[in-house]
Amino acid sequence: xxxxxxxxxxxxxxxxxxxxxxxxxxxxxxxxxxxxxxxxxxxxxxxxxxxxxxxxxxxxxxxxxxxxxxxxxxxxxxxxxxxxxxxxxxxxxxxxxxxxxxxxxxxxxxxxxxxxxxxxxxxxxxxxxxxxxxxxxxxxxxxxxxxxxxxxxxxx
Amino acid sequence: xxxxxxxxxxxxxxxxxxxxxxxxxxxxxxxxxxxxxxxxxxxxxxxxxxxxxxxxxxxxxxxxxxxxxxxxxxxxxxxxxxxxxxxxxxxxxxxxxxxxxxxxxxxxxxxxxxxxxxxxxxxxxxxxxxxxxxxxxxxxxxxxxxxxxxxxxxxx
DNA sequence: AAACAATCATTGACATTTTCAACTATCCAT
DNA sequence: ATGGATAGTTGAAAATGTCAATGATTGTTT
Numbered sequence: 001x002x003x004x005x006x007x008x009x010x011x012x013x014x015x016x017x018x019x020x021x022x023x024x025x026x027x028x029x030x031x032x033x034x035x036x037x038x039x040x041x042x043x044x045x046x047x048x049x050x051x052x053x054x055x056x057x058x059x060x061x062x063x064x065x066x067x068x069x070x071x072x073x074x075x076x077x078x079x080x081x082x083x084x085x086x087x088x089x090x091x092x093x094x095x096x097x098x099x100x101x102x103x104x105x106x107x108x109x110x111x112x113x114x115x116x117x118x119x120x121x122x123x124x125x126x127x128x129x130x131x132x133x134x135x136x137x138x139x140x141x142x143x144x145x146x147x148x149x150x151x152x153x154x155x156x
Numbered sequence: 157x158x159x160x161x162x163x164x165x166x167x168x169x170x171x172x173x174x175x176x177x178x179x180x181x182x183x184x185x186x187x188x189x190x191x192x193x194x195x196x197x198x199x200x201x202x203x204x205x206x207x208x209x210x211x212x213x214x215x216x217x218x219x220x221x222x223x224x225x226x227x228x229x230x231x232x233x234x235x236x237x238x239x240x241x242x243x244x245x246x247x248x249x250x251x252x253x254x255x256x257x258x259x260x261x262x263x264x265x266x267x268x269x270x271x272x273x274x275x276x277x278x279x280x281x282x283x284x285x286x287x288x289x290x291x292x293x294x295x296x297x298x299x300x301x302x303x304x305x306x307x308x309x310x311x312x
Numbered sequence: 313a314a315a316c317a318a319t320c321a322t323t324g325a326c327a328t329t330t331t332c333a334a335c336t337a338t339c340c341a342t
Numbered sequence: 343a344t345g346g347a348t349a350g351t352t353g354a355a356a357a358t359g360t361c362a363a364t365g366a367t368t369g370t371t372t
Contacts, residue, residue, distance in 0.1 A: 011304075011308035011309075011310045012224070012227065012228050012308075013224065014213055014216070014220055014225075014228040015228070015304075015308060016216075016218065017212060017213050017216035017218055018277070019209055019212040019213060019216075020304075021300060021304075022280070022284065023190065023284050023287065023288065023299070023300060023303070024187075024194050024205060024280075024284065025209060025229075026300065026303035026304060026307060027183055027186055027187040027190060028187055028191075028205075028230070029229075029230055029307055030183055030303055030306055030307050031180075031183040031184055032230045033230075033307070034179065034183060035180070035184075049180060053181060056173060056174060056175040057170055057173050057175060060172075060173035060174065060175075062169065062172065062173055064170055065320080066320075066321065068168070068169065068170055069170075072168050072170040072171070073181075074184070074185055074188045074189075075359095076359070076361085077320075077321065077322085078321085078322070078323075078359095078360085078361090079359075080321090081321065081323085098320090101319085101320080101367075101368070102320095102366085102367060102368085103319065103320040103321070103366060103367045103368070104319090104320060104367095105320080124178070124180075128178065128179050128180065131306065132179065134305060134306060134309045135302065135305060135306055139302055139305070142302065143179070143303070143306070144177060144179060144182065146291065146295055146298065146299040146302070147179070147182040147183065147186055147299075148171075148177075148182060149290060149291060149295070150186055150287065150288055150290060150291055151182060151185055151189070152167035152168075152171060153167075153290045154167045221349075222350065223348080223349055223350080231330095232329095232330070232331065232332085233351085234330095234331085234332090234351070234352075234353090235329080235330080237350065237351060237352085254349090256339095257338075257339070257348090258337085258339085258349095259337065259338045259348070259350070260338095260348095260349055261349080261350070
């Protein structure tokens with residue numbers, strides 16, 4: 001997702017409108033701006049935000065099924081197929097048959113995939129630091145906490 | 157944007173992965189979930205998130221040009237054309253030629269548009285309240301403040 | 313144990329959205 | 343006045359999102 005905004009650095013004139021305080025718009029804009037940064041950070045590794053997410057989860061040890069990936073990443077199952085196809089083609093992940101449920105396919109990382117992930121993770125962390133540079137350490141933590149809470153209704 | 161997540165109510169198993177703390181993913185998921193709520197809230201008025209944003213700004217008195225709308229909403233100028241076309245066709249906004257710059261077109265609301273906006277705004281506020289129901293008043297305010305700060309680097 | 317509905321991954325079709333390049337009209341700087 | 347940039351518009355191409363159908367497998371009901 002690209003950003004056409006040339007003036008993301010300071011509050012534009014229109015931010016004064018009531019909509020400048022809408023959570024929906026704030027989320028959309030910050031998400032769009034962040035996506036640009038993230039995808040730019042990942043381009044060296046041939047990854048994009050989504051394939052990075054899948055790779056990360058494949059490396060997590062949680063042994064996610066494709067269905068779980070779809071649910072967690074808010075994607076259609078068919079989109080997960082495409083993402084895993086690509087990562088598997090590049091030798092970064094593998095599909096293994098589910099133990100309890102043989103319909104399910106668990107996506108696990110290869111050694112290659114874990115090496116790739118380590119490097120990509122560093123780039124992503126730098127990008128996030130960049131995006132939130134204007135916030136203090138406490139503010140960044142608080143922002144994440146609030147996002148998680150709003151999303152999952154966990155006390156945190 | 158639709159959400160395929162069936163378990164948005166509580167933290168899913170995969171949230172334990174390192175990615176469950178990534179701002180990018182948190183923004184993407186909360187934005188996606190919010191879009192569903194917002195678009196559902198607007199369907200009665202024949203609006204969607206984006207046309208509502210354009211209508212709001214047309215009603216703001218700020219007299220935005222289409223270029224400003226594109227920048228502010230992180231849209232391609234051609235997408236703004238489509239949105240304004242539709243709103244104008246329905247008699248909710250009008251294009252008026254810019255005063256200083258005759259290339260520019262300022263998007264202003266009609267009386268009809270303002271009535272529509274008032275009703276839609278109420279529905280949107282309710283949707284936002286719903287989405288952030290789990291947060292306290294202070295937390296909601298703080299979340300918005302942090303989003304605005306990260307986005308526009310205003311002290312706030 | 314046979315039949316049933318439900319679920320997982322996959323495919324392919326279709327719709328929507330994004331991105332981009334061209335074009336006209338207008339602006340601004342020299 | 344000329345030339346280069348910008349605003350809006352159009353249309354085409356690429357990327358993404360959505361959805362229905364399928365085969366394999368599961369759990370459930372008779």
